[in-house]
Amino acid sequence: MYDHIIDKRQVRSAFERAAAGYDQAAILQREVCDRMLSRLEYIKHAPEVILDAGSGTGYGTRKLLVRYPTARMLLAIDVARAMHLRARPPVPWWQQLWTREHKTSYVTGDMEQMPFRDSCVNLVWSNLTLQWCNDIKQTFAEVHRVMQPGGLFMFSTFGPDTLKELRQAFRKSDDYSHVNRFTDMHDIGDVLVHSGFATPVMDMEYITLTYDDVIGVMRDLKAIGAHNVTQGRRRGLTGKAGWQRAASHYEAMRTEGKLPATFEVVYGHAWKPQPRQSVLTSETRRKLGLA
Numbered sequence: 001m002y003d004h005i006i007d008k009r010q011v012r013s014a015f016e017r018a019a020a021g022y023d024q025a026a027i028l029q030r031e032v033c034d035r036m037l038s039r040l041e042y043i044k045h046a047p048e049v050i051l052d053a054g055s056g057t058g059y060g061t062r063k064l065l066v067r068y069p070t071a072r073m074l075l076a077i078d079v080a081r082a083m084h085l086r087a088r089p090p091v092p093w094w095q096q097l098w099t100r101e102h103k104t105s106y107v108t109g110d111m112e113q114m115p116f117r118d119s120c121v122n123l124v125w126s127n128l129t130l131q132w133c134n135d136i137k138q139t140f141a142e143v144h145r146v147m148q149p150g151g152l153f154m155f156s157t158f159g160p161d162t163l164k165e166l167r168q169a170f171r172k173s174d175d176y177s178h179v180n181r182f183t184d185m186h187d188i189g190d191v192l193v194h195s196g197f198a199t200p201v202m203d204m205e206y207i208t209l210t211y212d213d214v215i216g217v218m219r220d221l222k223a224i225g226a227h228n229v230t231q232g233r234r235r236g237l238t239g240k241a242g243w244q245r246a247a248s249h250y251e252a253m254r255t256e257g258k259l260p261a262t263f264e265v266v267y268g269h270a271w272k273p274q275p276r277q278s279v280l281t282s283e284t285r286r287k288l289g290l291a
Helices: 008-025 027-040 059-067 081-087 136-146 164-171 185-194 214-223 240-251 282-287
Strands: 049-053 073-078 104-108 121-127 147-158 198-211 259-271
Touching: 008 081, 008 214, 027 059, 027 121, 027 147, 027 198, 027 259, 049 059, 059 073, 059 121, 073 081, 081 104, 121 136, 136 147, 136 185, 164 240, 164 259, 185 198, 185 259, 198 214, 214 240, 214 259
Parallel strands: 049 073, 049 121, 073 104, 121 147
Antiparallel strands: 147 259, 198 259
């Protein structure tokens, strides 16, 4: 599905390093999370066990606990242990007995191969994590596996136009891959159906952040761990001349005194259907000796 290979070791290392300053820079991640949460208002669902896949520093995890106060448990899985260390509430164990946080179990692992048993959760929530998965078919198969029938899968990810300005600026500078590539919304919807999910709903929107300079764009991407981790990336640092050429091309896109950084945000949700029950005709039942 993806036309590049994500280096998972690089992903883990990037997010381990970014954990300490992640919350200060993750403005877009929180905004998308809030927009996803607002969509839950229109969906009738009361999950007992929730899985936050790609939980980061726990912003969405905490919001989900407030949204579903009767939930029995919330599983938070993230590839970077340092993210969990930031997410854990800094309160003594005895005080946690009177808070919602004691419902949360933090697991370090990969969304593409989750260490959970079959049919154990009612809601799988994933905010801006799918773009770090190599095989979206495998990922959706894993989500389908851990969900109970009647469960809801809600997610967001980035579409192909994400960081189009940065990609265009570097494309004019050299032939290396500098920006991760992302999957089209319609392709994601097709994989959902082929993975056994029912009534998928897909939509997207553009969110544009603005910056004073190119360094600001790169600083924010680094702060949230969003490095280019494809195997086609250039090894080592881009030379000074290359950076200057890319920055010059980016400057040509300045609008009203600001440099744009566009993010194509894709939203989706779907249900794991109840297993089909075959209906036997009276003739079939007679032949089987059931009538």
